[in-house]
Amino acid sequence: MNQTILRIAVPSPLYRSFDYLPPASVATNALQPGSRIRVPFGRRKAIGILIEVTRQSELEHARLKRALEILDAEAVLSSDILAMTQWASAYYHHPIGEALATALPILLRRGRDVPDAREPGWRLTQSGVQVDLDTLSRAPRQAMVISRLRAHPLGAPRAALEVPAEVLRSLGKKGWIEPCTLEDAKVAAVSDASTPHTLNAAQQTAVDAVTTSLKGFGAFLLEGVTGSGKTEVYLQVIDTLIGQGRQTLVLVPEIGLTPQLVKRFSSRFAVPLAVLHSGLSDGERLSAWQQARSGEAQIIIGTRSAIFTPLARPGLLVVDEEHDSSLKQQEGFRYSARDLAVWRAHQLDIPVILGSATPSLESLFNVKHQRYKHLALPNRTGAASMPSYEILDIRKQPLEHGLGRPLLKRIAHHLDHDGQVLLFLNRRGYAPTLVCHDCGWVAECPRCDARMTWHQREQQLRCHHCGSQRPVATSCPECQSTELRPLGQGTERVEQALVEHFPGVERLRIDRDTTRRKGELARQLEQARSGQARLLLGTQMLAKGHHFPKVTLVGILNADQGLFGTDFRSSERMAQLIVQVAGRAGRHDRPGQVAIQTHHPDHPLLQLLIRQGYPAFARAALAEREAARLPPCSHIALVRAEAAQQSLPLAFLEQVRQHCEATGETGVELWGPVPAIMERRAGRFRAQLLLQAARRAELQQLLSNLVRQLEQMKAARQVRWSVDVDPADMF
Numbered sequence: 140m141n142q143t144i145l146r147i148a149v150p151s152p153l154y155r156s157f158d159y160l161p162p163a164s165v166a167t168n169a170l171q172p173g174s175r176i177r178v179p180f181g182r183r184k185a186i187g188i189l190i191e192v193t194r195q196s197e198l199e200h201a202r203l204k205r206a207l208e209i210l211d212a213e214a215v216l217s218s219d220i221l222a223m224t225q226w227a228s229a230y231y232h233h234p235i236g237e238a239l240a241t242a243l244p245i246l247l248r249r250g251r252d253v254p255d256a257r258e259p260g261w262r263l264t265q266s267g268v269q270v271d272l273d274t275l276s277r278a279p280r281q282a283m284v285i286s287r288l289r290a291h292p293l294g295a296p297r298a299a300l301e302v303p304a305e306v307l308r309s310l311g312k313k314g315w316i317e318p319c320t321l322e323d324a325k326v327a328a329v330s331d332a333s334t335p336h337t338l339n340a341a342q343q344t345a346v347d348a349v350t351t352s353l354k355g356f357g358a359f360l361l362e363g364v365t366g367s368g369k370t371e372v373y374l375q376v377i378d379t380l381i382g383q384g385r386q387t388l389v390l391v392p393e394i395g396l397t398p399q400l401v402k403r404f405s406s407r408f409a410v411p412l413a414v415l416h417s418g419l420s421d422g423e424r425l426s427a428w429q430q431a432r433s434g435e436a437q438i439i440i441g442t443r444s445a446i447f448t449p450l451a452r453p454g455l456l457v458v459d460e461e462h463d464s465s466l467k468q469q470e471g472f473r474y475s476a477r478d479l480a481v482w483r484a485h486q487l488d489i490p491v492i493l494g495s496a497t498p499s500l501e502s503l504f505n506v507k508h509q510r511y512k513h514l515a516l517p518n519r520t521g522a523a524s525m526p527s528y529e530i531l532d533i534r535k536q537p538l539e540h541g542l543g544r545p546l547l548k549r550i551a552h553h554l555d556h557d558g559q560v561l562l563f564l565n566r567r568g569y570a571p572t573l574v575c576h577d578c579g580w581v582a583e584c585p586r587c588d589a590r591m592t593w594h595q596r597e598q599q600l601r602c603h604h605c606g607s608q609r610p611v612a613t614s615c616p617e618c619q620s621t622e623l624r625p626l627g628q629g630t631e632r633v634e635q636a637l638v639e640h641f642p643g644v645e646r647l648r649i650d651r652d653t654t655r656r657k658g659e660l661a662r663q664l665e666q667a668r669s670g671q672a673r674l675l676l677g678t679q680m681l682a683k684g685h686h687f688p689k690v691t692l693v694g695i696l697n698a699d700q701g702l703f704g705t706d707f708r709s710s711e712r713m714a715q716l717i718v719q720v721a722g723r724a725g726r727h728d729r730p731g732q733v734a735i736q737t738h739h740p741d742h743p744l745l746q747l748l749i750r751q752g753y754p755a756f757a758r759a760a761l762a763e764r765e766a767a768r769l770p771p772c773s774h775i776a777l778v779r780a781e782a783a784q785q786s787l788p789l790a791f792l793e794q795v796r797q798h799c800e801a802t803g804e805t806g807v808e809l810w811g812p813v814p815a816i817m818e819r820r821a822g823r824f825r826a827q828l829l830l831q832a833a834r835r836a837e838l839q840q841l842l843s844n845l846v847r848q849l850e851q852m853k854a855a856r857q858v859r860w861s862v863d864v865d866p867a868d869m870f
C-alpha cells in the first residue's frame with residue numbers, strides 16, 4: 140500500500156508512538172518531523188509530535204485514524220532536539236510522547252502558536268524607569284508590567300507581559316512604556332561592558348584548549364578550585380563565540396545561582412541573553428525559548444530543563460557545577476541534563492565544558508579513560524589563598540544547641556576582627572525530633588516512616604518528606620507528661636543560640652523556611668554578599684556557588700551525617716558539600732578559615748579530604764568504587780514500585796526479577812527486591828530492585844525488554860512503578 144503514514148508521539152504513559160493518516164487535503168511534502176499535530180486519541184483529542192513520515196504501518200490501513208490538524212508550518216522541535224529526546228526516551232526508558240512533551244514549553248504543549256521573533260515588544264521609557272511602584276497600588280497589572288520590564292531592560296515581547304492590550308495602551312499613554320521590536324533591543328543593548336580580567340596561566344591554557352577546538356566536538360572537564368576563575372574562563376571562550384555569531388547554552392543546577400551569573404554575563408557582553416528557569420511564567424518561558432530558537436539570544440542560561448532549548452547557531456554548551464545532583468531529574472522523565480549536554484554537543488559537533496571545584500566521580504572516570512579532556516585551575520585568582528581547615532573534635536564536649544565551645548570561640552574571634560562568619564547545617568527547623576522525657580515517645584509522621592521536625596516559631600510539627608503538619612502537642616499522647624523535649628538541632632535552634640551568644644550582631648538565616656516568598660532568596664543573598672549581615676547561617680542553599688567576598692570563617696556544624704550515609708554516594712556528597720561550603724571562605728584578600736565539627740575526627744576520608752584536598756579524596760573514592768564495582772565502574776538502574784498496600788510493591792518486583800532471570804541475560808546482576816530505606820512515605824509503601832551490569836549495552840537490552848513486558852503485566856497495574864537509569868539517589 141503506497142500511503143503516507145504519520146508516526147506520532149502522543150503524550151501518554153505508553154511506550155510507543157502511534158500511526159495516523161495525514162489530515163485530509165494536506166500536502167505531504169509539507170510535513171516536517173518535529174511539528175505538532177492534533178490527533179484523535181481515545182475519546183479525546185491530543186497534541187502529538189510528528190516523529191516520522193513513513194509508508195508502512197503494523198496496523199491495517201482501514202484501522203488507521205486520520206490526524207486532525209497540523210499546528211506548525213515549521214517544526215517546533217529542531218532535528219537535534221528531536222534526536223536527543225528520542226535517544227533519551229530510549230536510554231532512560233521513558234514513554235516517547237511524554238518525553239517529547241517535556242522538551243516543549245508548556246504553552247506550545249497546549250497548542251499556542253509559536254510567537255514571531257520579530258513580533259513587537261515593549262520597553263520602559265526613561266520616565267517609566269523612574270516610576271514609583273507604590274503609586275500604582277491600585278493598578279496592580281500596570282505595576283506588574285513595569286516591574287517585569289525593569290527585569291528586561293532591552294524590552295520584552297508582548298507575550299511575556301501577559302496582560303490585556305488596554306493595560307499596555309494606558310501605560311503607553313502615560314509615556315512610561317514604548318513599543319520596540321526585538322531587533323531594536325539588540326541595537327539598544329547596554330554597552331558599559333565590564334572588562335575581561337587578564338587571565339592567569341592556567342586560565343589561559345584552559346581558554347586556549349577550548350577556543351582552538353571550536354570547530355568540532357570535545358568534552359572538557361574544567362576542574363578549578365573554588366574561586367579559581369572558572370566563570371572567567373567561560374566568559375572568555377564565549378567572547379570568541381560571540382565574535383563568530385554563535386550561541387552558548389549555559390546550564391546551572393539551581394535557580395538561586397542564575398541571577399548572579401546572569402548579572403556577570405550581562406555586564407560583560409552587550410548581547411541579548413535569555414534566561415530559563417522554573418521561576419518564570421509560562422509566557423516568559425515561551426518568549427525566552429523563542430529568542431533562543433530564532434538566534435536572537437546569543438547566550439542562554441538555564442536550569443536542568445533548558446537542555447531542551449533549541450539553538451539556531453549553536454557554538455558551545457557549558458554545564459556549571461556539573462557534580463550537582465539536581466541536574467538529574469528525580470521523577471517522571473529521569474534524565475541527566477549533564478549527560479544529555481555531552482550527547483547533544485557530540486551530535487551538534489561542538490565543544491562542551493563541564494565545570495566544578497568538586498567534579499563527580501563519573502566525570503573524573505571519563506577523564507581517566509580519555510573521553511573528557513582535563514583542564515585544571517589549581518589556584519585561586521589574585522591575592523586570594525585557599526582556606527585552611529581545622530577539625531574540631533566534639534566528642535564529650537558540651538554543645539550548646541549544636542555549637543561547641545571551640546567553634547563559639549572562633550566565631551567570636553572573627554567577629555571581633557571585622558570578619559564575616561558562615562555556619563552550615565543541613566537541616567532546617569528547630570529540632571529534627573521531639574521526644575517525651577518521661578516515657579520516650581517520639582513524634583512520628585502518621586504517613587511516613589520518619590520523625591516530625593519541630594518548627595518552633597510556627598509551633599508546628601512538620602514532616603520534611605510528605606509535607607504533613609500538625610500543631611505541637613503540649614503533652615505526651617502516651618503518658619500525658621508535659622516534659623516534651625527537642626532532640627538534635629536544626630537551623631532555627633542554632634539561630635537561637637547565636638542570638639544569645641552574639642546579641643547585636645546582624646544575623647541572617649537562609650533556608651527553605653526563610654526564603655519562601657518570591658524574591659526573598661535573592662534579597663537575602665545580596666545582604667550576605669554585601670557583608671551587611673555578619674553572621675550567616677544556612678542549609679545547602681547557602682553553600683552553592685555563591686561569591687561572598689567578606690566571609691573569613693566557615694563553620695560546618697555536623698560533618699557526620701555524610702560519613703555514615705546509606706547511599707554509596709554519601710561520602711562523595713559529603714566531600715563535595717564540605718569543599719563547596721568551605722569555598723565560601725577567604726575568597727577575597729583576607730585568608731579564610733574552615734572549622735569542621737565532628738564526632739569522628741580520625742575518619743580516613745575526612746582526613747584525606749582536608750589534608751590533601753578533593754582530587755586526592757576523589758582518587759581514593761574512585762578506587763573504592765572500582766573495588767566494589769559500583770558506578771561509575773559499573774552501570775546501574777533501579778526499578779521502583781510503590782502502593783498503598785505493603786505487600787504489592789515487593790510482589791510486583793519479585794515478578795520483575797523473575798522476568799529478568801527468564802531472559803537469560805547473564806551480564807546483569809539483580810539485587811533485591813528490598814523495601815526502600817524509608818519504606819513508607821506519604822502513606823505509600825515503597826520497594827526497589829537494583830540492576831547492575833559491567834556493560835551498559837546489556838543493561839539497556841534487558842530494560843528495553845522489561846518495560847515492554849511491564850505494560851502487559853497485571854501486577855504492574857496495582858502499583859506505581861518507575862525505571863531510573865543512572866539513579867542519583869539510591870532510595
Ligand code: ADP
Nearest residue numbers: 336337338339365366367368369370371520521
Ligand atoms: P569560580 O567560578 O571558579 O568560583 P570566579 O570566576 O567566580 O571563580 O572568580 C572568582 C573571582 O576572581 C571573581 O571575583 C572574578 O572576577 C575574579 N577573577 C577571575 N579571573 C581573574 C583573573 N585572571 N585575575 C583577577 N581576578 C580574576
Ligand code: ZN
Nearest residue numbers: 575578615618
Ligand atoms: Zn510520654
Ligand code: ZN
Nearest residue numbers: 584587602605
Ligand atoms: Zn510524612
